[in-house]
Amino acid sequence: MHSPPTDSSGGPNDLVVEIIETLETCGLEDDAYQLHDYVDVDALEQLVSSSDGDITVQFTVEGIPLEVSLDGVDVIVEDESECVDE
Numbered sequence: 001m002h003s004p005p006t007d008s009s010g011g012p013n014d015l016v017v018e019i020i021e022t023l024e025t026c027g028l029e030d031d032a033y034q035l036h037d038y039v040d041v042d043a044l045e046q047l048v049s050s051s052d053g054d055i056t057v058q059f060t061v062e063g064i065p066l067e068v069s070l071d072g073v074d075v076i077v078e079d080e081s082e083c084v085d086e
Contacts, residue, residue, distance in 0.1 A: 015045050015073075019066065022073045026064050026083030033062050044068060 019041070020030055035041065038061045048055060048070055056069040058076060064083060065076035075083050 015048075015068070016041050018073045019061075019068070022066065022075060023061055023064060026075060028062055028064060035061065 039059050053070045056067050058067045067074045067076050
């Protein structure tokens with residue numbers, strides 16, 4: 001995996017890294033999917049950052065349901081057998 005840029009702008013690269021790290025926590029290898037097939041990260045970043053904090057966006061990558069908000073990226077857990085982002 002590539003290293004993220006060293007700037008701390010909180011931009012799309014940070015969101016991509018956070019999504020990938022969350023998926024890896026659930027055991028999904030970064031070469032098992034193409035993130036752009038599931039979500040437009042630039043549009044997602046613009047949507048979330050332009051909100052007043054009351055918006056969440058949900059999408060699924062390789063069977064792992066995610067929720068993105070200003071607070072970060074979380075795994076949507078419906079039962080205890082699913083991955084839990086700690």
